[in-house]
Amino acid sequence: MISTRTMVGVLAALLLPLLLAAAPAQAQQPGIRLDATLGYEGMYRPSTWTPISITASNSGTNAQGTIEWKAANSSAVFSQQIDLPNGSQKHLALNVQLPSSTRSGTLSFISGGTTLAQITLRADELDSDQLLVAVASSDSGLLNSLSGMTGSRFASARVAHIALADIPEHAAALASVSALFVHDLDTSAITEAQRRALGAWASVGGQLVVSGGSGDTTVAAGLGDLMLVDLPGGYQQATLKPLASGAAQQAGLPDAATISNATPRQGSSPRYSSLVYTRSTGGGQLIFTAFDLAALRGWAGEAGFWGGLLENHRIQPIMQSIQQYNGTSSWFSLDSITMLPVWGLFCIFALYILALGPVNYLILRRLRRLELAWVTIPALAVLFVAGIYVGGRAMRGGTTQIFQVNIFQGGATMADGIETSYTGIFSPNRDSYTIGFDPQTLLVQSAGDDGFYGSTRISGQYLTDDTGMKLWNEVVDIGEMRTVVSERTAANPAQASGKLRMTDTSLSGSITYSGIELEDAMVVHSTGNAQQLGRLRPNETKTIQISSTSPSIQSISMSETSHVRRDQILQALPYQMMNQPTSAFLIGWQTTATIAPTINGSPSQPQGVTLYIIQLDTAGQ
Template identity: 35%
Template sequence: MFLAQLGFAGHAHAQAAITMRARVGYDGAYRLAEWFPVVVDIANDGPDVRATLEWRLPGRLDEQVFQRLVDLPRGSRKRVSLNVYTPGFVRNGQLRLLDGSTELLTQDVKLDAIDESVFLIGVASSDPALLNSLSSVQIGNFTSAHISHLAPADIPDSVASMRGLDAIFLHNIDTAALLPSQREALALWTSLGGQLVVSGGPGGQATAAGLGDLLPVRTVGDLAQGSLAPLAALAENAGATLPASTTLSRAEPQPGAEQLPPGSGLLFRQPYGAGFATFTSFDIAALRAWEGEGALWSNVLRQLAPATPGTGAHLSQFSLLDRGVLKLPSLSLPSPWALLLFILAYVLVLGPLNYIVLRRMGRLELAWITVPVVVLVFTAGLYVVGTLLRGGNAQYNQLAIVESSEGQARGHATSFIGFFSPRRENYTLAFPATTQVSSGPNQQFLNAQFEPVVVDEAGAPSVQLLADISSVTTFVAESLVDLPVQVQSSLTAGANGLSGELRNTGQVALDDAVIVRGDTFARLGTLAPGAAAQIANGSLEPNFPNGLGLSQSGVFDRQSMINLLFDRDMLQFGNPNTPASGPDTNSVYLLGWVSQPVLPANVDGQASEQNSLTLYVVRLNS
């Protein structure tokens, strides 16, 4: 009893000595069915504690729980980041700091769910009220806009957690002080369809310092005085009052950068992959009192629809492996003829054959022994055959989609993983650091049971699961990956379609490679490293994706996968607000297959073999 009291007193002292402050999502907002960041500052002025930071949704037993291990020695001050995910609409989340099973601290946080009909803008600025007027503007077909203010430290360091934002404004912050992972995420997020706006003016050099080639300008130089009057025409409000003179950053545009309005030197915009990067030579805060501010940005920002099939499938809340793409022999049912022959043999042996043998022996009274024996023999035989059919080993299956743009060294991978277990057993699956893992859609309706996703101090997640007999447990893993696929294209669009050349400059061969533009495509076949393919005018075929006619590859049905990924109706079934994910008609994409995994398989601490197939979707510079 005395020891128990000492333990309770120790925990009470630890609770009093630890403080926790959390910032969740994008200034409290999160995008439905998307990852969002949770940033927690923890201070410990008490005894050493090896704690677990846990994120959960109170009262939602069907939602994934996320945990992060954190070591808190006496006097420590730590900032801990945790990327979390929920597919549904929630109002509240809960953070708990645990020492084993003992709760040290609890903090409830309010959440503001943002659906796909709202244009979500993140603003990282020293000005806490910057661009608040944009909440009343309409951009494209979005019903409204939402402004979320972010501290520089709260800018997500992963594409998956940044993907919920449609546009990001950077103003009067030092981007050179951002983490390398934050800058890399900004670049890849933009290339996959994000819109980045960087402010110039007095703080322009610091704001542009860490962004390099991402900007549409080469250099941001000294300051000069200039007029903002040309912006009135861009805002379609020529009579609006603008400052007669303001401080501008001298900027040298990149080749091909667009000036808005033309020749004004005020806004520079350039495509970056599927997205846009914009630099303003003026301080965007100078437009605060201008009545045309909202109209200007509603004309500069766009509603983009890049081809992001992996992201679209995840947003639509279905797993490719649950829709007939995975063809495991272990899950195949015996043929009806085999079942019929088995039943016929069972009936014949149990009835006529048993009777004939016993009658010839003159021992019909032994039937009470032979009948149970026959039943046991057939039952044992059926069990043995079933065991042989499903195999004795667990199977790890990974189907991945990697999205990138021509010239990028890294891409964003969405891996749909199916883990088959022939028996009821516990497993631990581990993933590389910075991978974001969640249970598969509708996982609560399966027999497999998920424990929390636990992220260690190095950022590597692991999942424990209790798999049922002959079950496939699915989950989704997202990560940044190095691209073994590199291409160089010189394609031009004409009245008769596309023409030009595409060369594989990467390290691996692409199987069943195709060029896709809208609902048309050109077959390239197998494209070996160093090989080039010519696309001639008139070579595009109609009816993408159904007209591809792809064959099965191992345990994966390629054609079924392509149909699911680019079927707009299917992708919008799970979430009616999800934008169509098929290739936009103004862009050209390369699709190719590689029978290599993007993530290693680690089961119970050991490297494991896996069935794998990866589809690369590369937006071409055409």
Template identity: 30%
Template sequence: MGAKQVWRWLSVLVMLTIVVVGQLAPVAAQNTDVRLTVRPAFQGFFHPGTWLPVEVEVANEGVDRTAEIVVGPTGGPFFSTTLDLPGGSRKGVTVYVYIYNQASRIQAQLLVNGTEVATATAQVRSVGEGLLIGVVGTQQPRLPAQLENGSRITTVPLTLGDIPADGLGLSPFDALIFTDVAADELRSDQREAVRAWVLRGGTLVINGDSGLAHTLAILPDDVVPVTLDGFVSPLADPPLRPLRLIPRTFAVDQPFMVPLPKLPDGLAWGRLYGDGQSIVLGFDLATPELVNWSGWRALWQVLLPPSQFVPPNLVSIAKLYSTFLEENLASALMSLPAFDLPSLNLIVILLGCYVVVVGPVTYLVLRRFDRLALGWVVVPVVTLIFAVIAYSVGYTLRGGDVIISQLSLINTYTAPIVRERSFVGIFSPDRSTYRLRSTDDGVLTRPIGVQGPWSSEVLANGRYLQGISDTVVEGLEVPQWSLQAVATDRVITADVLEAQLVINGDEVQGEVVNRGVRTLEDVVVVYGDLISRLGSLAPGERRVSRLERPAYAYDGISLSYLIYGEQFDAMARMARPMPPDLQLKSRVLDALYGYGTAIRGKQPLVFGWYTTPETTIMPVDRRATRQQIALVHSMARLHLETGKAVTLDAGSFTGIFERITNTSSPCYSGNVLGAAPNVEPVVLRFMLPRDLIGLRPDSMTMNVRADMFWSGQIEVYDWVDGVWVLLPTEPVFQISSVEIPQPERVLGSHGVLRVRMQIRDQMQGVSCVYLDPTVQGRLP
């Protein structure tokens, strides 16, 4: 037999072996009696780091079953619920799936007694940059594919029936446009979902079509800033027949007039609500002539929010700012509590026994057997035995404990409707699998990384249960001496903390009331670099104090050092480490207000702490040591006399990046925002404190500072004409203060100042350029 024939027969034998082994290999059971269909909501569009509702439908043509539905992207995390399936039934269920990265497919599995009997997959589409806009209603107004600042727009048509029952299900959207909803209604849970989505940061735009009155009636009352009062005079360019909008009155966050370029005042009103806003229009966005109108693109630039994505050179993968911030907060869970030392009596007894045994007892025994030469062997053996005993005693006392580290944030801007976010870390002394339960049956739980905002993936083992009693996680595997974390995000009802500031010249006086049921510790009021530390505040207690600048304060001081600087300095003088609770508090405050792509400005803030969070998560069947702390934070109200002159000096504006590309880098210097612009322009957005929205400026100055001599141009946006206006700066400068002409046109009635800058000379070196606007004006 030739060599070629030998190789041919060997090849045939190998192929036959592969076929036989393949036939004998076990496969997942597929039951033809059960059919599974999976349909992602919103045509599968989502932002990375958001929840996507997934509709799963099961048809059972066989025997009665109780099944588990598990849904998630490839690699996880996986979310699960149970479903009773009588024979011959067809049932559907919504599973909320958290998608961390830019997944392209999700998979649903149907498990019976842990065995897979059916699977289905569906395609999803990640929107890794730009804005994702949902248009709810029968009309579909045309939106531009890209805004003036370069942000791309992805639009998804929706019906009222597509609104999920939980506000987290709307988290993929940056904005929702309600237009011509006809006679359709929202269920009560859908209304609450819309409210919760706005509170978490969504922008709700309500179109001024013929059905506007009905649309306003079906939406939550506190996100509707106006009432209707007939029509106003028609417009010729563009041809519109506007409605008259009458702003309503609220306890906080009064409605503001939205500046619409090239249109008369009063055609749009908005209101801030939590971290989001709602805007009502007095005209129809679907008017055909609007598309060809000269101010069409500028109109959408005003109505839609800035992109939430973090500048790409700050993160390893595309992330929303909320994800970036929460991962920074979750990293604070690594500040685990130190174990208490054993009692002094126990230590004295162990040491005493060791000294007695290793000394006189060893000597007497060895002399009795005439083996004193073996002392060099016996002493190390006795020492090792006592070391094992000491370790065993320590492990028995505390070393085998699981540690639960929980951090909760309660944002009470919109009390009594407030947002509670909790981050819970499970530290395991051994490699073990955990089952977790929650005090809230309806909470949605997801994994979160604890490696900080630069993490590129989220640890996704285990299954995250929905609607299954109080159990929220099963099969969470934690390696030995490691920590895994989960997160929750709820909207609850609570009256917790209120504060107001009265400003009289250079004097600022604060009044704080604890309206909760718990005593708050370390209560502090902050306005710029002025603070007042109030200590503990009992339920119902009211405290009035004056805010002052601490002696240790300096320009650009971090918020944590501004509040706790005296304690920090005392620890440093005594060469003592910072107490764990103080370290944890400082990390939380700096994560919230001192790190990221935004600056705090002179937001009037109030903080308080307590140790019994509203929602707790605990392991089942394992003893655990708890470290838990909750931060209550709110915006204090500013009281200023109407018509009285107001001066906002350096560092007064809150600033964010509206648009920044890979060719530029963000820069930070204390409470001042800047960038190192390159060929493409950088757009920054500066905002007044909430209670000063509507300020009528008499004069404005843009203070500019560069790290080195810089040649570039700085422009401000004219809200009246919808154009950029070049500021008269020197061709080359390092420090400059430029008077802004016609400040009433560039500081919008909604309290926003847009600034754009870029280099003139592409050959110059990279330099950070910091912008700090100041303003003088009066409240109407």
């Protein structure tokens, strides 16, 4: 007789190979190597686009696959296709979003379902009132004193050192950074996409600081219109003592330093005896120091000086305030989609009861075939269900409908800004969708009305390849409206100039508009008071006079479309504007959708509107 122990041993021997075969493959291929940095030296802001700078190398056999990122506390997977031939080394940036309280995540190279390499990256979440300062310099100790910087609008600061190659090509991936210092590096190496991203980021709140001194032309080489001065060449020696007024600290400032000869461009203002030049970009600012930034090393007032110069601008770009607004699904109107009214449902239900009961009974009684009730009752039930199903499908339509709200944000005189698109997908059936955008666009799924962009509900499978970024196989229920959010750097089509005088409660002067034609245009003070301009056409000049008695933006009625509730969108604006003291915005609409996604590989034609939010340059702040 076979003992129980023997039987267990035999079963274990038979099942062990099957269990091993069913286990997920995690084999490491010795030739594949991953090195990466998450965010800015590990620092990130939750639910904000964060770049992962990756170096992938292969000393083994040819490999094709995807690099995948997954945060430890999120179900979302962000991946990018990559080919790694033998002997190759490739650098790439994978843009991801991390939920709040992320401490780590895994970055993997996966080929054919097998993980060939995997590393763990640590994440350090920034507090909402912390300023993140990025420094691009060959000097790893430059400006480290700024970690002790404080200001009236932020509690503390963090400093991250980055390479020029790590500057994202998407402006949205710079959203965590409040200020970027560029020092002693050759910016001719940056790409056009990086330069445009910097300009768009600066137009919505970023602050770009460029160092002068003996290496000024090298630092300025690739910045183009982001330079606020011309450098004709030549230097002079001058004291840096005038900077003391910015920090009430003179001891430690050099008596002599190399100063760049600089000619300010239009809109630039010299400060501190022409040692510093500044220019407003709408939401942010450009800064040029005629001296080498390293000249302030050892000055006790360095952190206080920069804290005072940077604190008058908001910590986070305006786009984050809009993204964190709850209830974006209320922006879309389903009135254009025919739905059966409640009274119609009651009528159908009453008709069903009459047909199944009295009518069926009277007909069968007249025919003297009451015994057929067991056939007619199920037949009538099937007939009504089929009719309701067919009628419902006919009313909803048989095709997926795409609705879109685009919000463009930029500075009045800046060439580029950031365009955020909220795309609503209405499905007539329960179906899965792959939603794609072009390579210049980042994509994430809305987390819903109970915490959009602010909660930990970042989900979905995202793949980036040569054709762009896609959300894969997302299931949308019958009659459901699913919202996805995309962001990209875009040219500014609504530029304006003028002379405006602003106080805490008023705005006066004039603006000259040079952009595309806008509907329902208005100028809005940061208090929420507004002046309606109506239809705004190119080359028009408007006189502006806003005071505390001017109507509130919330009280102004909008001309509605059949697809989008403009009034609901405007509900999001006063809050984020009041977070931006003494600022003014030009707002206007176009009844067009500017970003067309692909749905299951086919082009779509969204129905929607575009809202332009242009921050105006003001004086008297």
